[in-house]
Amino acid sequence: MLILDHLAVACDDLAKGTAWVEAQLGVEMQPGGKHLRYGTHNTLLGLGDDLYLEVIAKDPDAAPYDGPAWFGLDHFSGPPRLGNWICQSDDIVSAPEFAGAPQALTRGDLAWQITVPQDGSLPYGGAYPTLIAWAPGTVHPARRLKDQGCRLVRFTITHPEADHLRRIVSLDDARVQFQTGPAGFAAEFDTAQGRHSLG
Numbered sequence: 001m002l003i004l005d006h007l008a009v010a011c012d013d014l015a016k017g018t019a020w021v022e023a024q025l026g027v028e029m030q031p032g033g034k035h036l037r038y039g040t041h042n043t044l045l046g047l048g049d050d051l052y053l054e055v056i057a058k059d060p061d062a063a064p065y066d067g068p069a070w071f072g073l074d075h076f077s078g079p080p081r082l083g084n085w086i087c088q089s090d091d092i093v094s095a096p097e098f099a100g101a102p103q104a105l106t107r108g109d110l111a112w113q114i115t116v117p118q119d120g121s122l123p124y125g126g127a128y129p130t131l132i133a134w135a136p137g138t139v140h141p142a143r144r145l146k147d148q149g150c151r152l153v154r155f156t157i158t159h160p161e162a163d164h165l166r167r168i169v170s171l172d173d174a175r176v177q178f179q180t181g182p183a184g185f186a187a188e189f190d191t192a193q194g195r196h197s198l199g
């Protein structure tokens with residue numbers, strides 16, 4: 001069984017991606033950190049209930065890394081947009097082969113395993129979630145973030161193979177919906193300023 005853990009906005013410049021989310025939702029993103037292994041950095045927004053939104057980009061100051069970035073960021077271009085979703089798995093070692101082998105990562109006192117295909121791509125273009133398992137004793141990042149009253153209402157994954165994805169994603173969350181169409185994402189949030197969307 002999977003549990004929705006966080007949504008990721010991809011961008012080619014973290015400051016621009018962060019500003020875009022803040023303008024769309026009327027909230028302030030918080031500093032995140034750096035992922036040294038994959039050469040990325042992020043900012044974060046708590047969504048309550050062990051859920052958060054991340055803006056992620058390649059870090060121009062990162063040391064050279066002999067391998068691909070994750071989340072498909074090596075091939076990302078264009079304006080900031082929702083690019084991926086990440087679900088907690090209670091059996092990450094049995095993740096489908098196409099999801100990628102679990103990689104053990106740490107950042108400060110955070111420790112987790114996460115599935116990353118060898119080429120850094122996103123399964124089904126991101127329509128199949130990246131899988132994560134937080135290490136025992138790790139406090140979920142969402143609990144460390146300021147509660148600004150922003151809550152996810154609906155997350156829609158659009159994909160030509162939506163029916164197939166609905167069958168293979170073991171997730172019981174009424175907020176998450178699959179619909180058939182050109183690949184893409186849309187998310188709706190309730191905020192202190194009303195309902196707003198990201199795509």
